Amino acid sequence: MNNTYIQDVTLRDGMHAIKHQYGKEKVREIALALDRAKVDAIEISHGDGLKGGSFNYGFGAHTDWDWLDGIADQLQHAVLTTLLLPGIGTIEDLKRARDLGVASVRIATHCTEADISQQHIEAAKKMGMDVGGFLMMAHMNDPSNLAKEAKKMESYGADCVYVTDSAGALLMDGVVERIKAFRQILEDKTEIGIHCHHNLSLGVANTIVAFQAGANRMDASLAGMGAGAGNAPLEVLIAVLKKMDIHPNCDLFQLMDLADDVIRPLQERPVRVDRETLSLGYAGVYSSFLLHSERAAEKYGLDTRTILNELGKRKMVGGQEDMIVDVALDLAKNRDNN
Amino acid sequence: MAVLVGIDPKSDGLARAERMGVATSSKGMDGLVEMPVWEEIALVFDATSAKAHAYHHSIIEKYPSKRIIDLTPAAIGPYLVPVVNFSEHGDLQNVNMVTCGGQATIPIVAAVSKVAKVHYGEIVASIASKSAGPGTRANIDEFTETTSQAIEKVGGAAKGKAIIVLNPAEPPMVMRDTVFTLSENGDQEAIRKSIQEMVASVQKYVPGYTLHQEVQFEIIPEDQAVFIEGLGNRHGLKTTVLLQVKGAGHYLPEYAGNLDIMTSAALATGERMVSLS
DSSP states (O other): OOOOEEEEOTTTHHHHHTTTOOOHHHHHHHHHHHHHTTOSEEEOSOTTSTTOOBTTTBOOSSOHHHHHTTTGGGOSSOEEEEEEOBTTBOHHHHHHHHHTTOOEEEEEEETTOGGGGHHHHHHHHHTTOEEEEEEESGGGSOHHHHHHHHHHHHHHTOSEEEEEOTTSOOOHHHHHHHHHHHHHHSOTTSEEEEEOBOTTSOHHHHHHHHHHHTOOEEEEBGGGOSSTTOBOBHHHHHHHHHHTTOOOSOOHHHHHHIIIIIIGGGOSSOOSOOHHHHHHHHHTOOTTHHHHHHHHHHHHTOOHHHHHHHHHHTTOOTTOTHHHHHHHHHHHHHHHHO | OOEEEOSOTTOHHHHHHHHTTOEEESSHHHHHHHSGGGGGOOEEEEOSOHHHHHHHHHHHTTOTTOEEEEOSTTOOSOBOOHHHHHHHHTTSSEEEOOOHHHHHHHHHHHHHHHHSOEEEEEEEEEEEGGGOOHHHHHTHHHHHHHHHHHHHHTTOOSEEEEEEEEEOOSSOOOEEEEEEEEESSOOHHHHHHHHHHHHHHHHTTOTTEEEOSOOEEEEEOGGGOEEETTTEEEOEEEEEEEEEEOOOOSSSOTTOHHHHHHHHHHHHHHHHHHHHO
C-alpha cells in the first residue's frame, strides 16, 4: 500500500503543550521545515481548533489567522490543514481559513455526536476542501457504534474518517477493532485515519496496528508535541515505517533534528509519560485537560491525578474544561469536610 | 392557554393538549387564524423554526394588537432576556428569546456589567446529548453566533464568545453553564452580590437555576494580560460563575434544563407583557 499520508499536528495539538503560545515566526519556521522534510499535511490552529482561544481553553499568543497567514504560498510539498470543532468554531471561520490557503480541514465531534458536523462537512466540501471527520474520545464508543458515526460523516461528504484516541486510552486491540469496523461499513473510496496520544506509551504502536488494519492517514508530531503525553512522535513513526519497508517521503534525519533542536527546547513542561499524563490514559480523560488540571490542583491544593480520575468518573468529554475547576472545588470541599 | 398549534395531526403534544381540554389545530399558523378564537388571542409563542417564524411574523404584523414571542433563532425582533432588558423591549410586537444557553448565562454577564465595565464575556453551555434535538444539531453555528451577539447586546460585554458542548453520559447530565467575564478590576464583593441577586431573580421563573459553586475571582495583572481576538491585550478581574440548570421535570425530564429555561423565560416574558397591557 503506497497511499500512506502523514499529517503533522505539532502546530495544532502541540499548541496544548505550550498553552497555545507559539510565536508567529516559530510557526512559520517549523511549518517550512516540516515541508522540506516532506510530510504530507501540516495542521495549524489553536489546539481546540479555529477560534479555540478562550478562557475555557486558553488564549493563544496570536489569532488563528495570524498563525495561518502567509504559510500556504510557501509550501512546496505539504497541504495546509486546520481543525474545526462545531460548537466552538463556525463555518464563517472556516471560510476565513480557506481564504488563507487552507485546503484541508478536520471537523471534530465527540464520538457519539457526528450529526453536529453535517453543516460544517457539507460547507467545507462546497468550498472544495479535502475533509476529514474526526471522532474524538473514540474509546468511549464501541467499534460498531463508532463505525455508524463514521458512516454519518461519510454520508455528509467526508473524504476520510478518523479514529481519534483523544484520551490515549485505547489498547492495540481496541484500535484494530475500530479500524476494521470502519473498513467494513465505509465505502472503499473513503480513507481511514488514526490519531493517537501517547499516554499509555502506545502512540506509535497503535498507529502502526491501525495502518496494518487499513488506516492510511496517520497523525504524528515532532517529539510527540501534543496534549497529555503527546501524540505519536513523528520521527519515531517514520523510523518504524521505514524499517517496515514502507517508505513515506519523509526525511528521517531532518525530522530527528527538528524534534530535538527546535521542539524540545520549547517545552516548559516536558511532554512525556509521567504520573499525570499516564493518569489521563488510565482514567480515559481528554488529554488537553492536563495543564488545566495541573493548574487547578496547584490552586486548590489537590493531587492532579485525583482530579483526572474524578473527571473520568463523571464522563466528561472534550471541551468541558470548565468542569475541571468545578470538580476541583467539589474535591476541595469534600477534603475540608472530612 | 387557548390553543396549541402544530403541523402534525398525530403529534404527541397535540394529543396531550386535547386530553387536557385545550383546543388544537394541526394546520399551523394558517389554521390558527381561521379559528373563531383567533379574535381573542393576544399572544403567540412561536417554538417552530427560523424559517417558519419569518412567515408567522408576516401574519402577526397584520394584527397590531397581537404579539409574538420568538423562541426560534430567527431573531426578527430584538433579543430579550426577561430579567435583564424586559423594560427596553417589553412593549414590542416581536421579541426573540436568544438561545437556551443565552437565557442561562446572559443574566450573569449583565450582573457583572452592573458593577464593573465588562471587556469580555464568555459562556460554555454543556447539555445532555438527549436534550439536543435535530434542529439544534443541524444548526449549531446558530447557537454560537446568536449567543455571542447577545452577550454583547444584552449582557453588556464589549466582546462575547459562546461555546456549546454535548455530553452523551448516561444517566444524562443536568445542564451546566459556565460564565467567565473579564472586567475592570472592580469590587469583588459587589460583583458577588450582584450575581447572587441575579440568580435569585432568575430562580423566580426557573426554580432549578442555581449557583453550583461559590463565585471564583482571579486578578489578571497587566504584565500577564490575555490576548483576546477582536480586543487585543486585556487585563483586570476574571470572574468565573459555575451554574446548574435543572428543569422542572413537568413534560421534559429534569436534565433538560436547557429546554426548560427557554420556555420558562418565554412564559415569564409573556406574563409580564400581559400584566402590563
